[in-house]
Amino acid sequence: MTIKVCVGSSCHLKGSYDVIEAFKAVLKKYDVEDVVDLQASFCLGHCAKGVTVSCEGMEAAVNGPQVEVSADGYILHGVNADNVEELFAQVVYPKIFNA
Numbered sequence: 001m002t003i004k005v006c007v008g009s010s011c012h013l014k015g016s017y018d019v020i021e022a023f024k025a026v027l028k029k030y031d032v033e034d035v036v037d038l039q040a041s042f043c044l045g046h047c048a049k050g051v052t053v054s055c056e057g058m059e060a061a062v063n064g065p066q067v068e069v070s071a072d073g074y075i076l077h078g079v080n081a082d083n084v085e086e087l088f089a090q091v092v093y094p095k096i097f098n099a
Contacts, residue, residue, distance in 0.1 A: 001036050004054040008043030011051045019051050022084035049077035061094040
């Protein structure tokens with residue numbers, strides 16, 4: 001599974017660096033660093049929706065206002081350093097070993 005954090009201009013200004021650092025900590029805490037490939041990505045095309053994170057290689061575990069289905073998996077909107085762990089635990093982690 002691949003998680004790509006947008007680092008385009010808009011997301012950068014909204015804290016994408018902090019989101020990447022928070023994801024690194026969460027992946028280590030949940031001991032899935034070897035299973036999840038964390039990457040930075042240039043613009044994902046959802047500039048008005050806050051820091052955007054693309055989760056490729058699986059279907060979302062839940063639907064909601066921050067989760068959008070994409071061709072490769074799903075996209076999380078409005079991600080910030082404060083909600084990374086909550087989104088990871090609710091949306092990503094339940095599907096990691098079922099992908």
